[in-house]
Amino acid sequence: MAGSNYLWLIPFFPLLSATLLMVTAGQLPKKIIGFLGAGSIALSALCVALQAQHFLASGEIMQVTLWTWMSVANFAPGIAFYIDGLSIVMMSVITGVGFLIHLYSLEFMDDDSSYSRYFAYMNLFVAAMLLLVMADNLLLLYLGWEGVGVCSYLLVGFWYRDPANGKAARKAFVVTRVGDAAMALGLFLLFTELGSLDIQTLLLAADSKWQSGDLIPTIATALLLGGAVGKSAQLPLHTWLPDAMAGPTPVSALIHAATMVTAGVYLIARHYSLFLLAPITLEAVAWIGLATLLIAAFTALAQQDIKRILAYSTISQIGYMFLALGVGAFSAGIFHLMTHAFFKALLFLAAGAVIHCLHHEHNIFKMGGLRTRLPIVFWSFLIGSAALAALPFTSGFYSKDPILLSAWAMPNIGSYLWAGGLLGALLTAIYSFRLVFVVFFGEAKTLPNKQPGWKMSLPLALLCLLSIIGGWFVLPLDHVFPAYSHGEINHSVEIISIATPLIGLAIAYGLFLGKQLSISGFTQSTLGKALQSFCFSGWRFDALYQLLWVCPYQVLAQLWRNEPIDYLYRGIVSLMQWSNEQLSKLQSGELRWYATSMVFGLVILVLIMLRSLS
């Protein structure tokens, strides 16, 4: 069952299941829905495991064309797959973490009336995401790219009866669309310049055609970066992700933490050689990553909604991945993508369990003392937070440390990137343990009314395991990316990188648990309050965009609502009507008036004739 002939099975199972669930529209018995929904992903994961084993054993890159999608002149994109180490890693994460989340969903969504719809969307999402990472040409990649966007929209607005959820879904869709438009332009540019959308052909052609620093690759990569920034919720298109938390929590875990939002990272990594031709764009990637990770980390510090904290931390962690890509440490970026998928899925699922067991409570300050009441969730959360904060010997440590060291090794700007990343790491440790201490320690404010069952506990346990041992995985990326080594690094730099999260942990302990530290004096002051509300609102990005884009748009819409151009046509119509009224008055039925006007007309005609004669 391994080898390129069976590759099509991987996206086929989720797609089939999604189709069945959609066609039957919830008429199937609940057991069968669950069986289809989770089982299809399990089969898909099994196929991926077999393929991965085959790949690791033989090391051959698999390529298969199922059929030609369309053929116009010399443009003939196929439904074709290209599987190398990078694709294998992505596929494993998608189906592996995806399966655990589907299993978890069986219990989490148990009392929801739209059980079938949920699994249909989720399966469709997995199928689209698999297409995205398996595609051998950019057009198929774009199909998957838009497919996951649609599924994200559908799932964010899953509980559509609340208008706020619909609004969040639209926001997610529209904001990512901005990036997607840029990406589409990038594809057009690449196709016109290189004559192919086949990724490998395209990269080879680009290498031979352009020199490093040329204008065209810089523009093309900048446009691709636009798409990546939109999908991966980086500055300046990150505002949709916190609102996307309106969807069910497993959706947030799968789409808005583990897989879809990392598609941008995948896109850049897949086209790394193109980005190497454009050093300016690559440096921009690093700076965008750094700015995003800092802003998101500061914002996460002030949030109170458990899911929003995790959402901002996701933005922040993807910022690290961008930072890694930007400094050329592609493997480190992908490695962090994988470990992040593990521990962030774990954190979201644990948060979902807390919400599930606590009457859908989201505010962390109304929780507390859950350590003894929800022990499994507590341990999951603790391990997840430790990995998120990159405490030594967790997976997050093994992936984040190379990123910081690679940033340090960058010439000229390295120390700034490293310092920024380090500050981010400190903040990460503070906000993640703030979450743990506030939610699980202290006195209980809300009591759980149920305990998670095995379907929820098993994924949590497995993800805990992955979050710990994930750091020791060796990814088959050697042949994908150029060998990268950050060279000899000063030991003090390494020690500082390791110690920072521990300092953050200590600060969080002092602030939220031991109460040795107090900043209430500062937070009560005017400046402190202003700062807090500034961070709470996500650095007022939403307000800024409201002012810059939404308001002018609404004003314009209001203006055009009355259709000013139509005034011209309406004017012509009224002129006609007016003339008609005036002229119809002549038809008075007065015989003498007719005769008189005839006479005058005649006289005028005669006069004209006389003039022309003379």
Added chain:
Amino acid sequence: MNGLQIPLEHVLIIASFMFSFGLLGLMLRRNIIFMLMSLEVMLNAAALAFVAAGAKWAQADGQIIFLLILSVAAAEVAVGLGLVLQIQRRFKTLDMDTAKRMRG
């Protein structure tokens, strides 16, 4: 038979005066009968001009046209009087300013 004894100009002046009076009558009178009469006057003015011209150049055409005009006038009067009767019957008036239904 050396043509017309009276200068042609005089006849034409009379004819044009008659025509003008007829026209004025047509435009100013409100009674349909008077309007018809004014029409007759105008027709006769034209006929007079034809006759005078025919006499001037010793051609029969002028008199032929006169006969034609005469018959046209007779036909017109026959139709016109029929209409007058109908108008009188429907509107109970011969005043053409009141006998109208169009409002413009």
